[in-house]
Every structure is written in structure tokens, then in C-alpha cells.
Amino acid sequence: MKKNIKIALIKGDGIGIDVAEAAKETIDRVLEIKQLPQFDYCEIEAGAGYYQKTGLDMEPAGEEMAEQCDAILLGAIGLPSVRTPEGTEIMPHLRLRERMDLYAAVRPVRAYSNSPQRLSDPRATKIDLVILRENTEGLFYTASTSGRLQVANDYEARETLRITRSNTEKLHRFAFRLASKRKEQGKNALLTCVDKANVFKSMAFFRKIFDEIAVEFPGIETSYNHVDAQALDMVRRPWEFGVLVMENIFGDILSDLGGGLVGGMGMAPCAEIGDYNGLFQSSHGTAPDIMGQDLANPLAGILAGSMMLDYLAEKFDYESLADCSKLIDRSIERGFDESRLRPCESGGDMGTQAITEEVIALINETGS
Numbered sequence: 001m002k003k004n005i006k007i008a009l010i011k012g013d014g015i016g017i018d019v020a021e022a023a024k025e026t027i028d029r030v031l032e033i034k035q036l037p038q039f040d041y042c043e044i045e046a047g048a049g050y051y052q053k054t055g056l057d058m059e060p061a062g063e064e065m066a067e068q069c070d071a072i073l074l075g076a077i078g079l080p081s082v083r084t085p086e087g088t089e090i091m092p093h094l095r096l097r098e099r100m101d102l103y104a105a106v107r108p109v110r111a112y113s114n115s116p117q118r119l120s121d122p123r124a125t126k127i128d129l130v131i132l133r134e135n136t137e138g139l140f141y142t143a144s145t146s147g148r149l150q151v152a153n154d155y156e157a158r159e160t161l162r163i164t165r166s167n168t169e170k171l172h173r174f175a176f177r178l179a180s181k182r183k184e185q186g187k188n189a190l191l192t193c194v195d196k197a198n199v200f201k202s203m204a205f206f207r208k209i210f211d212e213i214a215v216e217f218p219g220i221e222t223s224y225n226h227v228d229a230q231a232l233d234m235v236r237r238p239w240e241f242g243v244l245v246m247e248n249i250f251g252d253i254l255s256d257l258g259g260g261l262v263g264g265m266g267m268a269p270c271a272e273i274g275d276y277n278g279l280f281q282s283s284h285g286t287a288p289d290i291m292g293q294d295l296a297n298p299l300a301g302i303l304a305g306s307m308m309l310d311y312l313a314e315k316f317d318y319e320s321l322a323d324c325s326k327l328i329d330r331s332i333e334r335g336f337d338e339s340r341l342r343p344c345e346s347g348g349d350m351g352t353q354a355i356t357e358e359v360i361a362l363i364n365e366t367g368s
């Protein structure tokens, strides 16, 4: 058991700042209730705002500082109005993914009771799946520091999608372990490999490695789906899926679709996991259109904080932190069951502050 857990806190820009603060506040409270030592936070400045002030996207030595912490809690980064000379947004967190090899982005898509459903089918209340997005290569390889095999001039723009055996083996093993864990919990454990193996060699390779790893996990039921058909099925029958493993840009796109199914991106947390570190954030952006108005739904950030507690529990074999994570999850479930969580994002009447306060009240009631 480790006593002084160190967390890198990168609030970022826009609503990222609000949701990171909400997540931290919730974690502080839950540790207090469980009578556990508070975390040491190391705040790191990064993002579009910081770039505007300094010309740097992250404070000097920020990457090293983040790497030395036990986990990273991030709000959201980037503003459409602040761009690099090449026209892209400020995204230092892509370097963190690359530096720490955070290859597995776990993005749960879960429907809560009494929260507005986009789909009228009553089975939509049962949606509980996980998108496992490959997080360091695929088409995003092109945006990495080593991936500049690209052409970008006024006549042509060409970028590179990369799938490696070493990374894909790790990703698929992660997917099968995740499915096994869900099976133990009595959840839908069907593992679907989402690709475009009918057209791309890289995707046929991705699927071939999936088949190879499947042999190691005979107890897990598997299927395949092409990404276009998966988009259709995410709307037509999302309740039938358990874990969906896929290449980076596919996961980026389908995780937004997933958020849309269950109330919006404010319901979409993300854990980016590597072999020795993890970064936890909501899957949404900085939402400049609603920033500073107390309108953001902080639940994705808070749920990401809960995933961080679960990760730390496993990393340090510190079971009490898993209890903290469960307490947050149960409190949020209860909040929806009792219609006490009604985010503005999905037509409710509660903004960032009200939701955070209510989650903390629910934690107090549920945990004591």
C-alpha cells in the first residue's frame, strides 16, 4: 500500500477547468469520508490559453512532471480560436499519450435511469458498453512526433495510419481482460473487433492479431463488425454490445456517437491506460460556446476521476481506493434513480456547480 499518491492535475482550457475542479473536489471528499490520506496534486499548466500567453503548449518540464506522478487527471485542452501555424489546435496531451505509451483508451457508454434517452426503444435504458479506442497509433500516428511521414502542401495533404503488431497485441489482450472482468461482474462480455478489414490491409492485420489473441481467452465470445455497420448498430441495437475494440480515429468518432446515445459528451468519461501510467479525462472538448456559464455537465470528469481511483487501487494493490471508486459510481447511479441529477446538457435544470454539489451530497449520504 502506498501512502502519498501523487496526481498531476492539468485543467486545460474552457470547461476543462470546471470539470477537472469538480472531479478533484469529489475525489477529495470521498477520500475524506473513507478516512484515507488526501492525494498530493501537482498542477501543470498547459493548453491553448497557456500557449497564447507564452508561445508554449505546456509549461517547461511539464511532461516529465506528469510522467513522474502516479496518475494524471486532465480537464480538456484546445480552443478553436487558437491554432498552430499549420492550422491545427493546441494538443499537448497527444504527446503525453505518446510519451507514456497510453495505448488503451477505455470509454464507457452507459445509460442511467431518468436521464433522457435519444432512442425511443425501451431497451436503450440498458445500454452499458465500453469502447476501447487504440490511443497512440492508427491515423493519429500522423500527429505524433515520430509520425511526420506526411505531405501537406497546397496541392495535396497526405497522412499516415499505422498499426503495429506490438501495440495491437497489447491492445487486444487489454480488450479480452476487460471483457473477462465484465463477465465476472455478470455484464455483457461480448467482445467485438470493429475495423474496416474488407478494404484496408492495416485493418485486416488488426483483425488477424485479434484472432491470434482470442485463442488465449477461450471463455470470451467474440464478433466482428465493420466500422460503418457498427455506427448503424450503435443506433439500431447498442444494448447488444459489451466491449468494442478499434483503431484510434474510429474510436474517437464512435465514442462521440456513444456519448450522444446516453445524454451527451458530459456523460462520457475516459481512462487512457499504459503499462506504467494512466491519464483520466472526459472524452469531450473544451466547449468554448458554453464556457464560464456554469452549464457544463461535470459528470464525465467525475466518472473519469472514479476510473482513476480504480486504476490506482489496482496499481498499488490498495483496495480502499476501489471502494472510493464504487462509492462515486453508486452515488451517481442513485442520483439518477432518484432524479436528483438533472444536467442542463440533456434538458435538465442543473449546471456544473449544482451537479457537483449534489454528487457530493449523495456521496455523503451513501458513504456514511
Ligand code: IPM
Pocket: 077, 078, 091, 094, 252, 282, 283, 284, 285
Ligand atoms: C478525444 C478528443 C481528442 C482526440 C482531441 C481533443 C485531440 O477528441 O479525446 O476524443 O481526438 O483524441
Ligand code: MG
Pocket: 252, 253, 256, 283
Ligand atoms: Mg474525440
